[in-house]
Amino acid sequence: MRQIENFIAGEFVGAASGRRFDKRSPLDNRVIASISEAGMPEVDAAVAAARAALRGEWGALTTEQRVDLLYGVADGITRRFEDFVAAEMADTGQPSHVMRHVFIPRGAANFKVFADVIKNVPTEAFQMDTPDGRGALNYAIRQPKGVIGVISPWNAPFLLMTWKVGPALACGNTVVVKPSEESPHTAALLGEVMNAVGIPKGVYNVVHGFGPDSAGEYLTRHAGVDAITFTGETRTGAAIMKAASDGMRDVSFELGGKNAGIVFADADFDAAVEGIFRSAFLNTGQVCLGTERVYVERPIFDRFVAALKARAEAVKFGRPEDHDANYGPLISQEHRQKVLSYYARAVEEGATVVTGGGVPDMPGELAEGAWVQPTIWTGLPETAAVVREEIFGPCCHIRPFDTEDEVVNLANDTDYGLSTTIWTTNLTRAHRMAARVEVGITWINSWFLRDLRTPFGGSKQSGIGREGGVHSLEFYTETRNVCIKL
Ligand code: NAD
Numbered sequence: 392m393r394q395i396e397n398f399i400a401g402e403f404v405g406a407a408s409g410r411r412f413d414k415r416s417p418l419d420n421r422v423i424a425s426i427s428e429a430g431m432p433e434v435d436a437a438v439a440a441a442r443a444a445l446r447g448e449w450g451a452l453t454t455e456q457r458v459d460l461l462y463g464v465a466d467g468i469t470r471r472f473e474d475f476v477a478a479e480m481a482d483t484g485q486p487s488h489v490m491r492h493v494f495i496p497r498g499a500a501n502f503k504v505f506a507d508v509i510k511n512v513p514t515e516a517f518q519m520d521t522p523d524g525r526g527a528l529n530y531a532i533r534q535p536k537g538v539i540g541v542i543s544p545w546n547a548p549f550l551l552m553t554w555k556v557g558p559a560l561a562c563g564n565t566v567v568v569k570p571s572e573e574s575p576h577t578a579a580l581l582g583e584v585m586n587a588v589g590i591p592k593g594v595y596n597v598v599h600g601f602g603p604d605s606a607g608e609y610l611t612r613h614a615g616v617d618a619i620t621f622t623g624e625t626r627t628g629a630a631i632m633k634a635a636s637d638g639m640r641d642v643s644f645e646l647g648g649k650n651a652g653i654v655f656a657d658a659d660f661d662a663a664v665e666g667i668f669r670s671a672f673l674n675t676g677q678v679c680l681g682t683e684r685v686y687v688e689r690p691i692f693d694r695f696v697a698a699l700k701a702r703a704e705a706v707k708f709g710r711p712e713d714h715d716a717n718y719g720p721l722i723s724q725e726h727r728q729k730v731l732s733y734y735a736r737a738v739e740e741g742a743t744v745v746t747g748g749g750v751p752d753m754p755g756e757l758a759e760g761a762w763v764q765p766t767i768w769t770g771l772p773e774t775a776a777v778v779r780e781e782i783f784g785p786c787c788h789i790r791p792f793d794t795e796d797e798v799v800n801l802a803n804d805t806d807y808g809l810s811t812t813i814w815t816t817n818l819t820r821a822h823r824m825a826a827r828v829e830v831g832i833t834w835i836n837s838w839f840l841r842d843l844r845t846p847f848g849g850s851k852q853s854g855i856g857r858e859g860g861v862h863s864l865e866f867y868t869e870t871r872n873v874c875i876k877l
Contacts, residue, residue: 392422392423392424392425393423393424393425393576394424394425395414395424395425395426395427395575395576395579395599396427396579396599397427397429397433397437397596397597397598397599398578398579398582398595398596398597399433399436399437399440399596399597399598400436400437400440400443400592400593400596401582401585401586401591401592401593402592403579403582404427404433404436405427406427406428406429406430406432406433407430407432407433408428408430408432410427410428410430411425411426411427411428412425412426412428412572412600412601413425413426414426414482414572414573414575414576415723415724416481416484416760417483417484417719417720417721417722417723417760417761418484418710418711418719418720418757418760419756419757419759419760420724420759420760420761421756421759423481424481424575424576426572426575426599427599428599428600428601428605428606429598429599429600429605429606429609430600430606430609431609433598433606434567434598434606434609434610434613435613435615437567437596437597437598437610438538438567438596438610438613438615438616439615440592440593440596441538441565441566441567441593441594441596441615442537442538442565442593442615443593444565444591444592444593444594445535445537445538445564445565447591447593448591449563449565449591449593449594450535450563452563454509454510454563455510457506457509457560457561457563458506458507458509458510458561460588460589460590461502461503461505461506461557461560461561462502462503462506463588463589463590464502464560464584464585464588464590465499465500465502465503465506466499466588467584467585467587467588468495468498468499468502468581468584469499471580471583471584472495474580475490475495475498475549475577475580476490476491476495478576478577478579478580479494479495479548479549479574479576479577480711480712481576482545482548482573482574482575482576482577483545483546483548483574483674483719483722484710484711484719484720484722484760484761485674485675485711485719486711486716486717486718486719487711487712488717489673489674490711493550494547494549494550495549495550497550497553497554497843498549498550498552498553498577499553500843501550501553501554501556501557501558501843502553502557502560502561504557504843504844504860505557505558505560505561505562505863506557506561508558508561508844508860508861508863508864509561509562512533512861512864514530514531514532515530515531516528516529516530516531517529517530521876521877525876525877526877527874527875527876527877528874528875528877529872529873529874529875530872530873531870531871531872531873532870532871532873533562533864533868533869533870533871534563534868534869534871535562535563535564535867535868535869536562536564536617536618536641536866536867536868536869537564537565537617537618538564538565538566538567538615538616538617539555539559539564539565539566539567539616539617539618539619539620539867540566540567540569540610540611540613540616540618540619540620541555541556541559541566541567541568541569541619541620542568542569542607542610542611542619542620542621542622542623542631543555543568543569543570543571543578543621543622543623544571544574544622544623544624545571545572545573545574545722546674546677546678546679546722546783547674547678548570548571548574548576548577548578549577549578549581551622551645552568552570552577552578552581553581554622554858555568555620555622555858556568556581556595558858558863558864558867559620559867560590560594560595561867562863562864562867562868563868564617564867565593565594565595565596566594566595566596567596567597567598567610567616568595568596568597568598569597569598569599569600569606569607569610570597570599571623572599572600572601573722573723574722575599578597578599579597581595581597582595582597598610602627602630603630608630608634611631611634611635612634612637614637614638616640617640617641618640618641618642618643618866618867619631619634619635619640619641619642619643620642620643620644620858620866621642621643621644621645622644622645622646622679623645623646624646624647624781625646625647625781625807625852625853628642628644628646628854628855631644632644641866642855642856643848643855643856643858643866644854644855644856645679645847645848645849645853645854645858646679646809646849646852646853646854647679647781647783647807647809647852647853648679648680648681648781648807648808648809648810648849648853649683649684649779649780649781649805649806649807650670650680650681650682650683650684650807650809650810650811650812650830651682651684651685651686651801651802651805651811651812651828652666652667652670652671652682652684652685652686652787652811652812652813652814653685653686653792653798653802653811653812653813653814653824654667654685654686654687654688654691654695654814655688655813655814655815655817655820656688656689656690656691657815657816657817658691658814658815658816658836659814659816659836660691660694660695660698661698662814662836663695663814663836664695664698664699664702665702666812666814666836666837666838667682667685667699667787667812667814668699668702668703669838669839670682670812670838670839671683671685671699671765671785671786671787672703672706672718672765672785673839674719675718675719675720675721675763675784675785676765676782676783676784676785676786677721677722677726677783677784678839679809680809680810680832680838680839681783682787682812682838683777683781683782683786683787683788684778684787684788684790684801684802684805685699685787685788685789685790686789686790686791686792686798686801686802687789687790687791687792688791688792688793688798689791689792689793692789692791695789696745696767696769696789699745699767699789700745700746700767703746703747703765703766703767704746704765706718706765708720708751708753708757708762709757710757718765720760720761720762720763721761721762721763721784722761723761724761726761726783726784727761727762727763729782729783729784730763730782730783730784730785730786731749731750731763733776733777733780733782733784733786734747734748734749734763734766734786736776736777737766737768737771737775737777737786737788740771740775740776740777741770741771741775742768742769742770742771742775742777742788743768743769743770744766744767744768745767745768745769745789746764746765746766746767747763747764747765747766747767747785747786748764748766749763749764750762750763750764751763751764763784763785764785765785765786766784766785766786766787767786767787767788767789768786768787768788768789769788769789769790771788771790773790773801773804775788779805779806781807795820795823795824799824799827799828802828803827803828803829805851806851806852807849807851807852807853808829808830808831808849808850808851808852808853809830809831809832809849809850809853809854810830810831810832810833810834810849811828811830811832811833811834812833812834812835812837812838813825813828813833813834813835813836814835814836815835815836816836821835821836829850829851830849830850830853831846831847831848831849831850831853831854831857832847841859842860843859843860844859844860844861845859845860846858846859846860846862847859847862
């Protein structure tokens with residue numbers, strides 16, 4: 392069993408209180424790690440270390456020196472690629488191909504891409520007239536915001552945490568990260584990489600623990616934290632926003648979703664089935680951008696439901712390293728209870744269960760894991776809880792539609808506004824629809840494909856702010872104007 396400590400000022404340290412908590416494997420519920428739970432003293436120490444680094448060696452680096460170090464971090468991750476894959480698989484139980492081809496490479500890319508962004512930021516300048524005819528020159532400079540609190544979730548732990556740490560460090564800030572209690576491994580491993588590649592002590596700190604009355608809340612309330620970037624549930628975001636209002640600290644929020652998938656009759660049928668299958672069921676449905684509401688144009692509705700059912704029933708449950716398996720469990724027993732309660736609720740609300748709705752039979756010790764069947768429903772009204780609330784599991788409700796206006800209204804009738812995936816071969820309609828759906832990102836004939844230089848974030852209750860490429864600079868830097876009288 393692995394012992395995981397907090398990472399403060401370049402050292403792995405336990406909590407003064409001696410408090411620890413267990414991480415259980417989603418595969419079989421075995422305890423796989425014991426983690427030190429940071430209290431107020433550790434959060435204080437982490438924030439102080441981050442402040443000291445800002446005022447010391449890190450703050451004194453040139454942009455080029457910082458960029459070189461961040462390339463070093465990306466290379467350091469790549470050198471320990473197998474360790475990161477193993478650590479992430481241990482925490483999430485997800486198949487190794489997802490870790491190998493998406494989650495871990497994207498973690499390394501998050502350092503490279505933002506190093507490149509910061510090297511190429513232009514300066515805004517305005518020459519203005521003055522009454523004496525000599526004029527004045529205004530130009531903007533960007534300075535680091537300071538100590539950034541990073542609070543991250545468990546569903547793609549390394550990718551989502553580095554998506555914040557990469558730009559924060561590229562912009563010259565220092566960070567204190569609070570990873571999810573369900574996924575502590577890769578944040579700890581990144582501390583080892585930071586030391587190995589020579590990142591100054593205190594630039595990257597990690598405090599482990601939970602949210603309320605634990606490291607998460609202590610960090611968001613800490614007066615020494617200048618801004619908070621958070622990825623997680625909408626209601627957690629609301630609690631963090633209240634905490635951040637003390638001291639008027641800035642927030643960037645990537646929150647929940649209840650995303651629509653829209654399939655027109657003119658779509659490439661097989662590509663649409665495969666695309667909706669991925670968007671509803673990848674990572675066992677634990678993707679904020681996932682599709683839990685599917686709308687299919689009536690002429691192809693029955694055929695589409697049958698094809699998606701066949702695809703969902705073909706998944707092979709198993710351990711990440713099992714080459715025949717392509718489907719993992721949910722993150723925890725607690726999350727499984729939540730998802731299964733929605734499975735029961737759907738039936739109570741009158742759904743037709745097309746497939747799934749329960750727990751698969753798993754052999755031996757896997758029977759103790761957090762497994763659930765991919766589940767498809769039809770026949771519910773749009774007012775049903777499973778059509779309105781984010782479930783964050785491998786499930787979707789499919790409903791027929793007849794017109795473009797109708798489906799736009801259905802897609803937009805939600806408190807959330809994160810993403811939409813639209814399947815059509817009509818290019819004009821694709822552009823028209825993209826402008827009408829109220830979300831931060833629209834995919835046409837694709838899903839989960841994104842250049843890291845593009846703006847990312849959600850509308851409505853799915854988030855505040857945009858990160859990605861130069862858009863990340865808005866949050867991670869303070870822009871100051873300098874005006875020189877000529
Ligand atoms: P969560 O909100 O339960 O927890 C996220 C993090 O916040 C964890 O580290 C947790 O310990 C911490 N936390 C909880 N309460 C806190 C508090 N009061 N103060 C400070 N920290 C607190 O979310 P989760 O279950 O880990 O992740 C799933 C959720 O994340 C889903 O809603 C999903 O849609 C969302 N998500 C959004 C995006 C996006 O980009 N929009 C990406 C991934 C996940």
